[in-house]
Amino acid sequence: MGTITRAAATGVEVRLEHLRRVFAGVVALDELSLTLAPGELVALLGPSGCGKTTALRLVAGLDEVTSGKVLFGGTDVTTLGANRRDVGMVFQAYSLFPHMTARQNVAFGLQMRRVDEQERKRRADAMLELVGLSGFADRYAHQLSGGQQQRVALARALAIQPKVLLLDEPLSALDAKVRGRLRDEIRRVQLEVGITTLFVTHDQEEALAIADRVGVMNKGRLEQLGPPTTIYTRPATPFVAEFVGLTNRIEGDVKGGEVIVRGTRLPLVRPDTPDGQAVALVRPEAVSLGSDGDAGGDAGGGPLVGTVIAVAFLGATSRVTVDLGDVIVLAQMPTSQASAHPAGSRVRLTLRPDPVLIARDETAAAEA
Amino acid sequence: MTRSRRIRLQALRFVIFALAAAFFLVPIGAMFEFSTRGIGINSARTFSAWAAIPSTPELATAITVSLELALITSLLMLGLLLPTMVWVRLRLPRLNRIVEFICLMPLTVPAIALVVGIKPLYIWISLNFTDSILALSFAYLILVLPYAYRSLDAGLAAIDLKILTEAARSLGAGWGTVMLRVVVPNMPTAILNASLLSASLVLGEYTFANLLNYENLQVAIQYVSLVSAGTSIAVAVASLLFAFVLLMILSFAGGRLQVRSPGQRA
Ligand SMILES: Nc1ncnc2c1ncn2[C@@H]1O[C@H](COP(=O)(O)OP(=O)(O)OP(=O)(O)O)[C@@H](O)[C@H]1O
Ligand SMILES: [Mg+2]
Numbered sequence: 001m002g003t004i005t006r007a008a009a010t011g012v013e014v015r016l017e018h019l020r021r022v023f024a025g026v027v028a029l030d031e032l033s034l035t036l037a038p039g040e041l042v043a044l045l046g047p048s049g050c051g052k053t054t055a056l057r058l059v060a061g062l063d064e065v066t067s068g069k070v071l072f073g074g075t076d077v078t079t080l081g082a083n084r085r086d087v088g089m090v091f092q093a094y095s096l097f098p099h100m101t102a103r104q105n106v107a108f109g110l111q112m113r114r115v116d117e118q119e120r121k122r123r124a125d126a127m128l129e130l131v132g133l134s135g136f137a138d139r140y141a142h143q144l145s146g147g148q149q150q151r152v153a154l155a156r157a158l159a160i161q162p163k164v165l166l167l168d169e170p171l172s173a174l175d176a177k178v179r180g181r182l183r184d185e186i187r188r189v190q191l192e193v194g195i196t197t198l199f200v201t202h203d204q205e206e207a208l209a210i211a212d213r214v215g216v217m218n219k220g221r222l223e224q225l226g227p228p229t230t231i232y233t234r235p236a237t238p239f240v241a242e243f244v245g246l247t248n249r250i251e252g253d254v255k256g257g258e259v260i261v262r263g264t265r266l267p268l269v270r271p272d273t274p275d276g277q278a279v280a281l282v283r284p285e286a287v288s289l290g291s292d293g294d295a296g297g298d299a300g301g302g303p304l305v306g307t308v309i310a311v312a313f314l315g316a317t318s319r320v321t322v323d324l325g326d327v328i329v330l331a332q333m334p335t336s337q338a339s340a341h342p343a344g345s346r347v348r349l350t351l352r353p354d355p356v357l358i359a360r361d362e363t364a365a366a367e368a
Numbered sequence: 369m370t371r372s373r374r375i376r377l378q379a380l381r382f383v384i385f386a387l388a389a390a391f392f393l394v395p396i397g398a399m400f401e402f403s404t405r406g407i408g409i410n411s412a413r414t415f416s417a418w419a420a421i422p423s424t425p426e427l428a429t430a431i432t433v434s435l436e437l438a439l440i441t442s443l444l445m446l447g448l449l450l451p452t453m454v455w456v457r458l459r460l461p462r463l464n465r466i467v468e469f470i471c472l473m474p475l476t477v478p479a480i481a482l483v484v485g486i487k488p489l490y491i492w493i494s495l496n497f498t499d500s501i502l503a504l505s506f507a508y509l510i511l512v513l514p515y516a517y518r519s520l521d522a523g524l525a526a527i528d529l530k531i532l533t534e535a536a537r538s539l540g541a542g543w544g545t546v547m548l549r550v551v552v553p554n555m556p557t558a559i560l561n562a563s564l565l566s567a568s569l570v571l572g573e574y575t576f577a578n579l580l581n582y583e584n585l586q587v588a589i590q591y592v593s594l595v596s597a598g599t600s601i602a603v604a605v606a607s608l609l610f611a612f613v614l615l616m617i618l619s620f621a622g623g624r625l626q627v628r629s630p631g632q633r634a
Contacts, residue, residue, distance in 0.1 A: 060534075060538055061538075062534050062537065062538065081537075082534070082537040082538050083537045083538070083539075083540050083541055083542055084540075085538075086540075087538055088538070089534075089535070089538040091531055091534070091535065093528065093531050094531075095528075095531045095532065095534075095535040096535075097532060097535070097536070097550060097554070098527075098554060099553045099554055108536070108539050108541075108549075109539035109540055112539055112540035112541050112545065113540060153535075156535075156539065157538075157539075160539060160540065
C-alpha cells in the first residue's frame with residue numbers, strides 16, 4: 001500500500017483558463033479560470049444548475065469546451081479524449097460496473113493500462129484497503145451499501161494514479177451521517193495520496209469542511225475563490241454571503257462607508273457602497289442576546305429588542321429566532337447561553353461589528 | 369369464495385394454455401404423423417423420410433446455408449445496430465425517434481413490396497460482385513431490424529448507459545473496449561434475444577429467397593416437396609422444432625442470465 005501512495009504523491013498543477021461552455025444558446029459555464037496548486041483540494045460550491053458538473057466534465061474530457069483551455073502540469077489537454085487524460089472521476093450517481101466485483105472494478109483502469117494480472121490484483125487490493133474495504137473485494141455493486149459503492153468508486157478512480165481527481169457530489173446520495181464520515185475519509189485519502197483534486201458540491205458545510213480553497217459559483221461564473229474561512233467571514237459578494245451559511249437581512253442606513261442598523265454601526269465589506277436605505281446581511285453568529293433587563297433604564301428598550309419565538313437545538317450550538325416586531329432575526333450561540341432565553345422571553349440583541357455586505361437587489365434598486 | 373375463484377382462474381388459465389398449445393402442436397403433430405407414414409395404407413411407421421434429409425444434397429446445403437445466413441445476419445445486426453443505438457443515445461439523443469422510426473419501418477412494408485424494390489439491386493450485386501446466397505443477409509438485416517431494435521432498446525433502457533460509458537472512458541477505455549467490456553456484458557439477455565429472434569426469422573424466411581432466386585432452407589423444402597412430400601414435411605417439422613428450441617433457449621437462458629448478470633459472473 002505504501003508504494004502506491006508514495007508513487008502518486010506528486011500532484012500536478014491544474015489550470016482552467018477562460019473555460020466556456022454553451023449549450024444551444026444557454027451559457028452553462030462562463031469564463032471559468034482557476035488554478036489548482038499541486039496536491040490542492042479545491043471545492044466548487046454553488047446552487048443547482050450553476051455549471052459545476054459542466055466544469056468537471058470539461059476537465060475530465062467528457063464534454064467539449066466552447067472556448068478556453070485545460071492544462072495539466074503545463075500541458076494543454078483541451079483536445080485530448082477522456083480516455084487519454086489520466087483523470088480519476090467519482091460520479092454523483094452510482095457508477096460501478098454491475099457485472100464486475102469490487103476488485104475487478106478497481107482493476108479495470110489498470111487493465112486498460114496493460115498492467116499484468118498479478119500486479120493488478122495487488123494494487124486493486126491495496127486501493128481497497130486504502131478506502132477501508134479490504135474484506136469486500138469479491139462483492140458485486142448490488143451487494144454493497146451506497147457509501148461502500150462510492151468508496152469503491154474512489155478506489156477505482158485512484159487506482160490508475162491519475163493526474164487529477166474529480167469528485168462530482170460523490171456524497172449527495174448518502175444519508176447525513178455516512179456523508180460526514182466519508183467526507184473526512186475522502187480528505188484523508190486525498191492528503192495521503194497527495195493528488196490535486198476538484199470537488200464539486202452544493203453543500204456549503206461539506207465544501208468548507210474539506211477544501212483548501214473554495215470557489216463559489218453562480219450562473220456559470222466564479223463569484224469568489226478563497227480559503228474556507230475567508231469565504232465564510234469575508235464574502236466578496238452578497239450572493240456568496242447568502243449562499244454560504246445563513247444570513248439575516250436587516251434594514252439599515254448606509255452612510256460614509258458604514259451601515260447603521262437600528263442604532264448599531266457596522267463596517268461595510270465594500271466601503272464604496274452608495275449612501276441610502278439598504279438591507280444589511282448579518283450572520284447569525286454575529287448576533288448575541290442579553291436579557292432585556294440588562295440594558296437597565298434604556299427607556300423601555302432600544303430598537304434591537306424583541307421576543308424569542310423559537311430555540312432550535314443544533315448540538316453544541318443553538319439557533320434562536322427573535323421577533324423584532326417588523327423583522328425576524330436569527331442568532332446562533334453556544335447552547336449554554338441560548339438556554340437562558342427560552343421561547344417567549346424578551347431579549348436585547350447586540351450586533352458584533354463584523355464587516356457586512358449589502359443585499360444586491362436593494363443596491364441594484366438604489367442604483368437604478 | 370376466494371378459493372373457488374382462484375380455482376376457476378386456474379382452470380381458465382389451463383384451458384387457455386391448452387388451447388394455445390393445441391393450436392401450435394396439432395399442426396406440427398399432424399406434420400410429424402404425415403412424415404412418418406409408410407407407403408401403403410397399412411404399412412408400418414417409418415422414418416425413411418427423415419432419414420432421407422441428409423442424403424438429399426439440396427436439403428443438406430440449404431440447411432447449412434440457412435444456418436450461415438442466420439449467423440451472419442445476427443452478427444451484422446449486432447455490429448450495425450448496437451454501436452449505432454449506443455452512439456445515438458449518448459451523443460445524438462434528438463435522433464433517437466428517427467432511428468426508431470427507420471428501424472421499425474420494415475414492419476409496415478409488406479415483404480413482397482420490399483423484394484420488388486430491392487430486386488434490381490440484387491441483380492446488380494450478382495452481376496458485379498457475387499452470386500453467393502450469403503448476400504441475402506443484407507436484405508435479411510432489414511427484415512430483422514424491428515425485432516432486434518425493440519429487444520436492444522429494452523436492454524439499453526435497463527442500464528445507466530451514460531454513467532457506465534463515462535466511467536469506463538475516464539478509466540482509459542476506448543470506444544471499442546467500452547462496447548465489448550462494459551455495454552455488452554451488462555445486457556446479455558437483450559443481445560441474446562435480438563440474435564435469436566433474428567436467427568429464427570432468417571430460418572423461416574421464404575419470400576425474399578424465392579423471389580430473388582436464392583435457395584435457402586424454405587425454398588429447398590418447397591422444391592423437395594415436389595419430389596417427396598414426406599421429406600419436405602420432415603424438414604419443415606425439424607426447422608420448426610429448431611426455431612422452438614431457439615426460442616426456449618431465449619426464454620430460459622435469458623431468465624437465467626438476468627439473474628446472473630448482476631451477481632455470479634467470473
Ligand atoms: N447536455 C446539456 N444540454 C443542454 N443544457 C445542459 C446540458 N448539460 C447541462 N446543461 C445546462 O447547463 C447548466 C449547468 O448544468 P450543470 O449540470 O453543470 O449544473 P450543476 O451545477 O452541476 O447542477 P447540480 O447541482 O444540479 O448538479 C444548466 O442550466 C443545465 O440545464
Ligand atoms: Mg451536477
